[in-house]
Amino acid sequence: MHVGDLPLPPEFVDHFREEGIESLYPPQVAAVEAGVLASGASDSSSEGSDGIATDESVVAAIPTASGKTFVAELAMLTSEGPSLFIVPLRALATEKYETFQELPGVSVGIATGDFDASDEELGDHDIVVATSEKVDSAIRNGAGWVEDIGCAVVDEIHLLDSRSRGPTLEVTIANLQRLTPDLQIVGLSATVDNADEVADWLDAELVTAEWRPVDLRTGVYADGAITFEGGDTRAVPADGDAPTEALVRDAVAEGGQCLVFVNSRGAAHDLARDLADEGVVSDATSEGETAANGGVRGDPAAVAEEIRSTATTGTGTALAEYAETGVAFHHAGLRSEHRSNVEAAFRDRVLSVICATPTLAAGVNVPARRVVVRDHHRYTDDGVESLPVLEVHQMFGRAGRPGLDPYGEAVLVGDGDDAADLRERYIGADPEAVTSKLANDDALRTHVLATVASGFADSREDLLEVFGSTFYAHQDPDADLTGITDDAIAYLEEAGMIADGGDLSATELGELVSQVYVDPLTGADVLAALDRATELDRVESLTVLELVCDTPDMRGSYVRNSEAGRLTQFAMNNEAVLAKSVSDFDGDFQAWLESLKTARLLDDWIHGEDAAALAERYGVGPGDIRRTAERAEWLLNATESLAEQVENEGGITETIRETREALGRRQP
DNA sequence: TACATACCTTTCTAGACAGCATGTC
């Protein structure tokens, strides 16, 4: 099947041809046959008689880089009415926004927390790219544009499985379906074990495929050799080196680019440093490998200089130093500019190696010839866990640059005797099934309030009916959300956010909490803290920062033992401006110290401390500072609204606003 | 005195969504 055969206006056919798309990949053909194209478009070009369905909802569980974006574009360009493209990350929203803007004559909008646009404006676009939370928020606040949508594409729909964000995604999808009954939904998923269940839920056709534009060879490294699935081996002598470094050197010596996944920022940094010190890349280029082999080209000195020019901390200058040799590290402690610099330079084949934490597997597309997964464990709140098969496969999927590599290689590093275990667990094994995480207190509390506050339900029966159309209910029709829903209602009544006068309704407070999009627990914490703060003689920026840092929507910073004493001392010295007192403390003191540490960092930040000093003193990366500040700014905005609502007398509202503005003004 | 060794203690551990108003290329 060729682009010219598709029922598309000629300008789009030309556009796709310019992009190098001539004939469709097999998974794309399957998606077309499953019905992503709209009936209107099909009729107008006298197709439709060949048994191809049209205007169907489709779930495509196909590999990364097998052309999902094009499938989405086909669905959106032939949709009756505007389309919505839902992504999990703001960086992905930006990437897709730019991609769709290339489409001739198509008006594209973007709706995320950091790009604003009014409802009316969004309604004028043909395509709106948005994060799932932004869509949820728009629905809660009754944005009109949402109801006009003809097609919604949900990227990375397997994230329904995510504990923290999956529930919002499924509630949002269920709400979209309810608001616009004829909605065409296109779910784009990684390969998972139960894509059929997701498709059933959406009443969609399922498309699955293993096909990739570049072959992928996966294997395990042990005892000086990679053993690929199928039994082929490749000797990679370690020569006394760490296995990971041998694998990197081997890939680079062949002219390939290499991506290494590790499980901590420190490990990513240290590995990049070691590889830079060794000069892996210059060794390789001196052996005569060139761009002709799909290898690196261009001078990394320019990237290094670009990074250095905006580097303000040790992390930034170290990154620039290593980049000079063609090696970089990548994790969320980096400023987003530096992250983009590294990603772009790698895509342009200027950098040869990136040592990264799992951020890179979830983010924008950065393919490499060889992917090395060094660490297959991860730290969580309750200990060390093996990485899910799905996540390791996502990392694997970054191997193989279309048009450059004959094949991609993905290698797990075994550490001794576990090679057989690793092979069994990850190589050729099926990824996990996606399971709904809606049935937990945090999710229900939030979505019960949102559903009542936006007028979608005014009784527990209504609520149960709304939740009855979620993925959770579809997966387990016999499951009963009654108990946990009642718990949530009871909590919200107790907190004064919902009133039960025969019918359930949101109080003004409840509506506000839902609208500013904070966890009801955060809303309650903030109110309690505002109340305590009225007892204080004076309030300062530290007061309000402590207030927002000590909520569930803000995570504390790690406090080491040696720090705890000084921090406690600091708390006592500042008792006059803190809403919680050390002397008669009630609750988890350790957790509070963590909040206080974050508050203190932010207070130093708005008082003009430079990033390098803070990074040093608090043991955080420059990216963390920016992200924490952004989050605090958002929470202070919510706090300000709440303070106005309860007409707090302490004059604290003014301090909240000043602190929020100070955070917004502070630049790196 | 200098150093090796065993054992115990401490530290450290991925990521990133939302609101709103204002200024900037």
Add this chain to the structure above:
DNA sequence: CTAGAAAGGTATGTA
């Protein structure tokens, strides 16, 4: 109240 690796610290042993 959960896990595990690595770094740091201390007591003891040995030349």
